[in-house]
Amino acid sequence: MKKKLLFIILLLLLSLVLMACTQNDTDESETEDPENEVEEPAESEESSEEEIPTFNEEQAKEVLQDYRDTFMSVIENTEDDGALTDYDSKEALKEEFMTIMSEELADSYVAQYFEEDNGRVNVVPTEAPVWFDEEKDFSFEQVNDSEYEVTQEQSNELIGNVRMIYVITLADDSWIVSEVRSENLNEENNQNGQEDDQASSDENNSDNNQETDTAEITAATAEDLVKEELNISENSDIHVVMDHQNDDGNFVVQVYELVSNGETSHTATIGWYIVDQADGTVEEM
Incomplete structure (x- = not known):
């Protein structure tokens, strides 16, 4: 009887050990199951792109x-x-x-x-x-x-x-x-106003051969007077531009060349001239 009882106890212990081993195998299998693994979200394409810094x-x-x-x-x-x-x-x-x-x-x-x-x-x-x-x-x-x-x-x-x-x-x-x-901008302004200046000059001078000192001096005629004084032709690369009128009302005219160097350009001033608004006299500053 005792032997039979001892045998039953051993069978129970063996069953418990087998159940424990089976449970461990199940846990390990679940842990290693790739379907249960949590995948980290992939980095979005937008975040991987290099951001251009702002500029203001x-x-x-x-x-x-x-x-x-x-x-x-x-x-x-x-x-x-x-x-x-x-x-x-x-x-x-x-x-x-x-x-x-x-x-x-x-x-x-x-x-x-x-x-x-x-x-x-x-x-x-x-x-x-x-x-x-x-x-x-x-x-x-x-x-x-x-x-x-x-x-x-x-x-x-x-x-x-x-x-x-x-x-x-x-x-x-x-x-x-x-x-x-x-x-x-002087050239733009002169181109835009050249026709008006010429019309005004023609209106105030009925005789094209009238002496300069009796004609009204305008920005356009001041430039022409400087060109005539310096013998600058209409096709010349030298620019003659009326810059402003001084406190006496006389015209201040700039004579310059445009010098290009690659992607940049600058003005090389030849001289500045004052044209008397009353009689058209040209004088170098």
Whole structure:
């Protein structure tokens, strides 16, 4: 009897052990089941794409200020004879400019404003670029996600009336000035008003052969008088533009050439002339 009882107990213990092993196998199987594994959400395509940084008017002003400061710091650090103190080659100078300019614009400035001679880089005496003026109104336009244009009208006796266009683009995660363009507003105004000026002149002068000192002097006739004084033909590349009238009412006329250098251009002034509004006398300033 005791042996039979002992045998039954052993069978029960064996059954319990088998059940425990079966349960462990089931748990491991459920754990390893790939269907029960929690998959991490895949990173969306949008988040993997590189985001283009935003750009606004204040940032544009900062870029244009850095553009000016970089150029002027080079110009200001010169010896008495005009040689640069910090750069001994145009290539080194170009690399400095490319921190805030495109390679094309840097090439243009290096060629236009500097010359290399015997291991020295010298400043070429000429008019400086037309800088953006933070104190004046300007327009800010987005061309695309990585390009913007800043447009500003400027006027003085050296450059006349011009519309400056500064193109700012994104390059290697930095905003730089990639191009600078200028448009002469004097020519636009003269073209728009030339017919009116001519009509007014014809109306006030019934005789085409009337002496100049008895005719009314207009902006257009002031320009013609300067051309006649300097023997400048109508087909000449030299520009003769009435800039403004001085306090005496006399016409101030600028005579200049447009000099192109790659993507940029600037005016090279030949001279300034005053045309007396009463008798048409031409006098160089």
